[in-house]
Amino acid sequence: MREHANCATPPRKELIPLIEAVDLTKRYGSKTAVDHISFTIEPGTVTGFLGPNGAGKSTTMRLIMGLDKPTEGTVKVNGHFYQDLRAPLCQVGALLDAKGLHGSRSARAHLTQLAVSNGIPTRRVDEVLDLTGLTPVAKKRVKGFSLGMGQRLGIAAALLGDPQVLIFDEPVNGLDPEGVKWVRETCRHLADQGRTVFISSHLMSEMAQTADHLLVIGRGRILTSGPVDEVIASATNDVVRVASPQAADLAAALNTAGIDTKAPEPGVLTTTMAPAARVGEIAAAHGIVLHELATQHASLEEAYLELTGNDVEYTAGSAPAPLPAAAARA
Ligand SMILES: Nc1ncnc2c1ncn2[C@@H]1O[C@H](COP(=O)(O)OP(=O)(O)OP(=O)(O)O)[C@@H](O)[C@H]1O
Missing domain, CATH: 3.30.70 (Alpha-Beta Plaits)
Known part of the structure; x- marks a missing residue:
């Protein structure tokens, strides 16, 4: 058993690791980004959070991670609100925005800083560098990292505390085929270890290859959920x-x-x-x-279109909103 100082007693056996949202709602002014959604994400599976741009995926993930406060409803990880987790990095790891890296640090320094501030033994840094294939570039400044390397580093950070729950927001965005394959295999491997893997995408073809279950969201509402094959067949x-x-x-x-x-x-x-x-x-x-x-x-x-067609906020063919001057003239 690992001796993470702050992670030494994760309640793994007593609690089933899962994510549970009840009536979760987030409004930004008059905009309802997440609209009374309820769901549970089970362990041992890759659950795909599928929806078009602006559907509410990132907002939901931020709410799970305590980065935003719900307007109504609740969301818990392992039965607790994120902010009440004693060693959050050891219970839930997230890749929400791979761009938020400190450019002048090396990959190893970035992970070491994260480990130290969370009471995780620094030897774990080498383990996650190895797991994510970053060992050869561990001393490079992250400033020079490609998008794919940045995503790997984000996933390495998420894995640092060896958490049971993993949340990845659009992890394959902008990756080359090899990177996409790596993310897919990594998610599969993590779920096969019994972890709860929750991964968002706007690409149904990608989710069909990566996820076991789907939660489909459009305009802040859950449109359907279930095993991938059933969701596709029903649509x-x-x-x-x-x-x-x-x-x-x-x-x-x-x-x-x-x-x-x-x-x-x-x-x-x-x-x-x-x-x-x-x-x-x-x-x-x-x-x-x-x-x-x-x-x-x-x-x-x-x-996918059948499922989300009427719930797409922005489509390629939709007319752009008028500029204020044009609107004033109209
Ligand atoms: N901080 C904010 N202030 C105002 N509106 C916001 C804010 N964050 C998100 N929104 C709006 O809430 C809606 C949902 O956004 P969100 O980013 O959660 O969608 P998404 O499904 O993750 O889409 P994408 O794939 O484009 O990131 C959008 O209309 C977005 O413009």
Whole structure:
């Protein structure tokens, strides 16, 4: 057992490490960033916190870490408010903003300072440098670090107290494929050790590869949650596409059976209301010739849009807010 001075008696066996939010709300003036959300994050899993830009992910994570005060509701880590944790770094580690590093220090100096001020034995610094692959650059000033190295250093700092709960805000943002793979494998490894890993992203494809569970947020509200496969399945309808020289007859036969169709192009029908087998059976029963019968699986992006489409605060196509002068003229 490690002898972290301030971490010597983490209540690991007695308490289940988890994050629990109840009716959590944060308003900034008239802006509601987080809107009465409740959730629990379980140990031994990677939980993805998925939502478009401005959905409220960072705010929620800051509330968990006691960096902001909720307007209403509560959020606890390991059954305690963050500010009441006796050795916070040993219970929860977070990567919230990798840019907030002191430029003139070396990576080792940065971690050593953090260890000393939190009563963590300095030998742990070498362990986390090693775990995050930073040993070869440990003496370099963090000022010269690439984004990927900065993210690794942020994760090294989060791991310093060997905490059971880890919170990473958009850790793969701006990373190259190798960095993304490393973050993904690191999260998996930490969860496999029984830790609670809570990781945010605005990319569903990334979350599908990294997370076991998803918590989907839009405009400050939880839109859905559950195992990744279930969340994706619930947001997607398989589309059956059928091509026939008798498309009009087939459409009539399907409609009679209560199956609505669309005709995206001449001679082709699509439906989300019946599986391919049923469409084929109805065609056969009416002696209708088919040239093609296939099930198309909706893409992850489609599932994501289905989930968050109406809850996106900013979209690429949305018109920019008018400038004050323009607004005054209007
Ligand atoms: N300190 C603040 N003052 C005012 N509004 C804020 C503040 N922090 C966040 N907001 C607003 O709250 C909403 C949620 O922001 P938040 O950063 O939590 O979203 P996010 O899901 O993390 O998005 P992103 O991925 O873009 O960081 C946004 O509309 C944001 O502009």
